Amino acid sequence: MNLTVVVGLMGKRRSIGIDIGHTNIRAARVENGTVVEVLRERTDVPGGPEGVLEQVSRMVIALDHGSGCPVGVGIAGQCDSCLGVVRCGPNLFWPDVPFRDLLSARVRAKVVLRNDVVMATFGEWRQGAGKDVDDLACLFVGTGIGGGAIVGGRLLEGATGCGGHFGHISVCMDGPLCSCGRRGCVEAYAGGRNVEARARSLLLEDPGASPALAAACREDLDRLNGRMISEAASSGDPLSLRIRDDMAAALSSAVASVINSLNPERVVLGGAVLFGFPDLLGMVMRGAVEQCLVPAKAGLSIVPSALGDIAGAIGAATMALERYG
Amino acid sequence: MNLTVVVGLMGKRRSIGIDIGHTNIRAARVENGTVVEVLRERTDVPGGPEGVLEQVSRMVIALDHGSGCPVGVGIAGQCDSCLGVVRCGPNLFWPDVPFRDLLSARVRAKVVLRNDVVMATFGEWRQGAGKDVDDLACLFVGTGIGGGAIVGGRLLEGATGCGGHFGHISVCMDGPLCSCGRRGCVEAYAGGRNVEARARSLLLEDPGASPALAAACREDLDRLNGRMISEAASSGDPLSLRIRDDMAAALSSAVASVINSLNPERVVLGGAVLFGFPDLLGMVMRGAVEQCLVPAKAGLSIVPSALGDIAGAIGAATMALERYG
Numbered sequence: 017m018n019l020t021v022v023v024g025l026m027g028k029r030r031s032i033g034i035d036i037g038h039t040n041i042r043a044a045r046v047e048n049g050t051v052v053e054v055l056r057e058r059t060d061v062p063g064g065p066e067g068v069l070e071q072v073s074r075m076v077i078a079l080d081h082g083s084g085c086p087v088g089v090g091i092a093g094q095c096d097s098c099l100g101v102v103r104c105g106p107n108l109f110w111p112d113v114p115f116r117d118l119l120s121a122r123v124r125a126k127v128v129l130r131n132d133v134v135m136a137t138f139g140e141w142r143q144g145a146g147k148d149v150d151d152l153a154c155l156f157v158g159t160g161i162g163g164g165a166i167v168g169g170r171l172l173e174g175a176t177g178c179g180g181h182f183g184h185i186s187v188c189m190d191g192p193l194c195s196c197g198r199r200g201c202v203e204a205y206a207g208g209r210n211v212e213a214r215a216r217s218l219l220l221e222d223p224g225a226s227p228a229l230a231a232a233c234r235e236d237l238d239r240l241n242g243r244m245i246s247e248a249a250s251s252g253d254p255l256s257l258r259i260r261d262d263m264a265a266a267l268s269s270a271v272a273s274v275i276n277s278l279n280p281e282r283v284v285l286g287g288a289v290l291f292g293f294p295d296l297l298g299m300v301m302r303g304a305v306e307q308c309l310v311p312a313k314a315g316l317s318i319v320p321s322a323l324g325d326i327a328g329a330i331g332a333a334t335m336a337l338e339r340y341g
Numbered sequence: 342m343n344l345t346v347v348v349g350l351m352g353k354r355r356s357i358g359i360d361i362g363h364t365n366i367r368a369a370r371v372e373n374g375t376v377v378e379v380l381r382e383r384t385d386v387p388g389g390p391e392g393v394l395e396q397v398s399r400m401v402i403a404l405d406h407g408s409g410c411p412v413g414v415g416i417a418g419q420c421d422s423c424l425g426v427v428r429c430g431p432n433l434f435w436p437d438v439p440f441r442d443l444l445s446a447r448v449r450a451k452v453v454l455r456n457d458v459v460m461a462t463f464g465e466w467r468q469g470a471g472k473d474v475d476d477l478a479c480l481f482v483g484t485g486i487g488g489g490a491i492v493g494g495r496l497l498e499g500a501t502g503c504g505g506h507f508g509h510i511s512v513c514m515d516g517p518l519c520s521c522g523r524r525g526c527v528e529a530y531a532g533g534r535n536v537e538a539r540a541r542s543l544l545l546e547d548p549g550a551s552p553a554l555a556a557a558c559r560e561d562l563d564r565l566n567g568r569m570i571s572e573a574a575s576s577g578d579p580l581s582l583r584i585r586d587d588m589a590a591a592l593s594s595a596v597a598s599v600i601n602s603l604n605p606e607r608v609v610l611g612g613a614v615l616f617g618f619p620d621l622l623g624m625v626m627r628g629a630v631e632q633c634l635v636p637a638k639a640g641l642s643i644v645p646s647a648l649g650d651i652a653g654a655i656g657a658a659t660m661a662l663e664r665y666g
Contacts, residue, residue: 178636279502310428
């Protein structure tokens with residue numbers, strides 16, 4: 017046992033995890049494997065990289081009490097994790113921002129950077145629904161759809177550190193245009209932002225198609241959001257249930273393709289949008305298993321995420337501690 | 342350096358690789374990294390597992406000259422590589438055959454078993470177009486479509502040893518039924534067997550649609566094969582070119598989904614059906630790059646396989662030597 021480990025065990029093994037989503041930032045301080053404090057704020061999207069950097073720096077300083085402990089950051093974008101650079105994101109439009117080094121200089125701590133769902137995957141693997149499994153795939157359905165995987169007991173990184181973008185598997189090569197530029201990505205069918213856009217478009221075509229949704233947004237389509245659609249689906253609104261069914265079909269197809277490609281022992285499904293719709297999780301679980309190859313089904317389990325909306329922050333803190341603790 | 346290695350270096354480091362395809366079996370003896378003898382036979386498909394076992398045993402015995410050197414086997418089916426069992430194959434219908442141990446007992450040698458394209462991937466990685474790369478994805482288009490990957494410098498195996506079945510990525514969730522039971526797999530669009538079936542069906546609908554194909558098969562659709570279609574495409578036959586274009590679209594979509602999922606540094610494309618159609622390789626290369634995420638394009642190269650139709654046999658021999666040599 018070396019000196020670092022001894023000191024770590026004698027003191028508190030502390031790190032901070034930050035999950036920068038398009039809508040919210042969640043920050044957690046983890047000490048000795050336990051989450052001891054969580055902060056949540058709306059993401060300063062209009063502020064751009066500089067605004068979000070300022071916001072995250074404040075949150076880190078509020079949590080770390082000057083300890084300078086390592087920081088992990090997951091961000092809803094495409095990262096080159098080797099270089100610590102946010103290349104671009106379908107959901108956070110930052111071109112080539114060296115966020116890792118900028119934050120590190122600001123908070124005077126070591127920082128590790130990955131995509132947000134890659135961090136959530138790491139969290140679920142180390143402490144959540146993917147514990148003790150060597151082959152794991154995760155898919156989280158939020159504003160966008162992200163993914164991550166553990167392959168043979170190691171995080172799937174990829175050549176430029178942007179592996180695991182299962183949200184940009186196309187389930188229909190002639191399907192609707194995705195924000196990434198290709199057609200038919202599962203995110204174009206089932207990501208929260210696209211689900212909202214589709215509901216708006218269906219209501220524009222036929223304003224009487226969903227009295228429930230029209231009432232929820234007070235007939236102002238700009239106010240329509242994902243929560244209204246999932247609540248309408250829960251109360252039996254046919255248009256919202258049709259949207260839910262199409263989400264289930266697209267998600268089942270993408271998850272089955274991930275299973276056929278990676279042959280994981282476990283698949284973890286998460287994200288507020290997935291959990292918001294009635295029966296959607298079960299529909300995706302059944303649909304994916306029906307479609308995957310026979311030997312890939314052997315011993316396979318598909319389960320909901322266990323760490324809730326702080327999976328990404330926990331994963332980020334855990335990775336920071338393992339890398340720099 | 343241990344005794345085994347010393348003896349190996351003093352003598353010949355020899356192994357045998359077998360590639361059991363739906364149409365042909367290729368067997369190679371590799372000595373000190375060089376292919377010194379290759380045998381090719383038509384696969385005894387009607388003979389079933391027992392017939393193919395007998396055939397492969399004969400080929401091994403003809404190649405190994407009684408040395409009992411290790412044998413690698415790649416087979417066009419879904420394998421549990423941990424158990425050495427062929428679970429089932431869309432292209433070779435064997436349910437749960439413990440082929441590894443059966444062959445091992447028959448030829449009195451150590452045997453390692455994988456899917457055929459997983460073996461080809463291993464061959465391309467060690468000696469071919471994927472050399473010196475830590476993140477590699479391969480997709481081979483033959484009778485069916487297979488895949489394989491190297492992730493972070495290690496072969497993608499998966500929980501039950503059946504990872505890498507990229508042929509069963511669905512590119513259209515409402516598409517044609519695949520032999521695996523799901524809809525719209527890239528194999529259903531671009532695998533040789535399905536391409537032939539589609540050409541037959543188009544000619545049945547409209548017997549005048551392709552005078553070139555009608556002449557090639559002497560108006561007997563049972564005689565129609567993939568080579569006739571690719572030759573007709575090369576001579577400008579519109580129906581065959583339409584089939585080629587649809588293959589290109591499906592393959593581009595699947596390859597882009599693999600790139601977005603795994604973020605490889607290199608993609609190797611191979612298989613007789615892919616190379617048989619004019620411009621198909623180039624169309625898939627361009628189509629896939631157009632569709633993949635920006636950071637996944639950085640440093641990416643897509644190249645044709647370098648080891649030809651013995652990639653699988655070379656990979657199998659190489660894996661056998663690394664495992665048991």
